[in-house]
Amino acid sequence: MNEQLLIRLPSSDQDVINWMVWSDNEQEVIAAGELSGSAALSSLQEKAEHRRVTVLVPACDVTQHHLILPKSAQRSWQQVVPFMLEEQLAQDPDDLHICILAKAKDGVDVACVSQQQMSDWLEMLEDANISSQAWHVDSFCLPQPETEQVSALQINQQWLFRFADGRGMCIDQAWLSVALPLLVKDDQQLLIKHYSPAPDIEVAGIEWQAASPELPMKLLADGAKKASFNLLQGRYATENPVTKLWAQWKKAAIAAGLCFALALTCQLLDTYNTEQQLATVDANLRQVYKKVFPQVSRIRDSRIRSDFRKAIAALDQAPQQDFLMMMTQLSSAFGNTDDFKPLSLRYEQKKGEIRLQAQAPSFQSFEQFRQALKPYASEQGTLSNKAGGVVGTLIIRKVL
Known part of the structure; x- marks a missing residue:
C-alpha cells in the first residue's frame, strides 16, 4: 500500500x-x-x-x-x-x-x-x-x-x-x-x-x-x-493480518499438508519397491552371468553389458539360430492345437529340418497343426490309427 x-x-x-x-x-x-x-x-x-x-x-x-x-x-x-x-x-x-x-x-x-x-x-x-x-x-x-x-x-x-x-x-x-x-x-x-x-x-x-x-x-x-x-x-x-489469514486457512492447510505427506509416503514406498525389484533383477542377472561366463572373476556392469552383446551377436550368426526360431513357431503351434501331443523330436542340423512324431485324436488335428506351422513348410509322413488316436510323423523345414 x-x-x-x-x-x-x-x-x-x-x-x-x-x-x-x-x-x-x-x-x-x-x-x-x-x-x-x-x-x-x-x-x-x-x-x-x-x-x-x-x-x-x-x-x-x-x-x-x-x-x-x-x-x-x-x-x-x-x-x-x-x-x-x-x-x-x-x-x-x-x-x-x-x-x-x-x-x-x-x-x-x-x-x-x-x-x-x-x-x-x-x-x-x-x-x-x-x-x-x-x-x-x-x-x-x-x-x-x-x-x-x-x-x-x-x-x-x-x-x-x-x-x-x-x-x-x-x-x-x-x-x-x-x-x-x-x-x-x-x-x-x-x-x-x-x-x-x-x-x-x-x-x-x-x-x-x-x-x-x-x-x-x-x-x-x-x-x-x-x-x-x-x-x-x-x-x-x-491481530496480525498474516495470523488472521492463517486462522482462516489453518484447517485447509493442515489437510493439504497431510495429503502431501501421504502422497510423498506412497511415492517413497513405490520408489523403495522399485529399487528392491531392480536389486533383485540385478542379482539374478549377475547370477546368470556367472553361469554363462564362469571364467570372469571380477564382475562390472560395463563388462556384463559388453559380454552379453557379444554373446547375442554370436548367437545371431550361429546355425542353432534356425533351430531356436523353428522351436518358437513349433511352441506356438502346439498352443493353438488342442490334444496334439509330441512323442519324439529330432533336429538334423545339416538338412535344417525337424522330425516330429506326434499323436492326435484325428487326421484333421494333424492338418490343423500343419497350418499353424506356417510360414515353415511341413511334410506329412505315414499316419496310422493307434490306441484310439492317430500317430504320425511330420518333417518341418524352413522355406528357402
Missing part, C-alpha cells in the same frame, strides 16, 4: 476530526479535510479501503510517567507498574490502559489512557467500519527537537508540544498564556521551534523560532512514519 489515510480522533465525539490522504509515491497530499464530529466519520470508509490507516489521538488524553523499578521487577513491570501508579494517580489503575514507552536501566517510561477513552475511540472507528493497526499520540509525531528545545504546532484550537526528553503535551489555545510560564523552570531559557504562526504571547525565558511552515496533518504524517510507540498494546493489540 503506497497511500495512507491519517485520521486525528478527538477527545469527544462532538469535536472536529482532521484527516488527510497521503501518497508515498507521488509525495503529495491527495485529499484532506475536517469532519464536524464522529457521526461523519463513516464518510471516510471508502477512502480507508486499500490504504494504510494511521490514527492519531490527542496528547491531552494521555499521561506520561517515569517509574523507578527495582531490579527484581524489571521483567514483571506489567504487574508492578499499576501499584506504583496508584500512589501518583487518583484514578484506579484498573481503569487505565497502561503502555510502555521506553525502558531504561533504572526504570520504565509508561503512557496511560483511560479505558473509557480507548473504548470511545474504538467505537468511533467501528461505527464507521474503519480499522487501523497503528495508533500514535499526536505530539509524539512532531519533529524531534534538539536539547533544550521544543517543537510546537497548532491544530484546530490546540497547541502540540514535543520536548527533547521525550515528553509530549497538548494545550488548549485558551490556556496557553497560563501553561507556558510553567514550562520554564529556574530561569531556564527555552527555545520553541514552531511550525505554525507563533501566538501573540510573551513569556520570560521563552523564545519562539519559526521553522519551515508545514500543513499540520502533513507534518504529523511524516512523524507518524518514524513513531515507534503504538497505543495498541496488550488487550488492544491488533
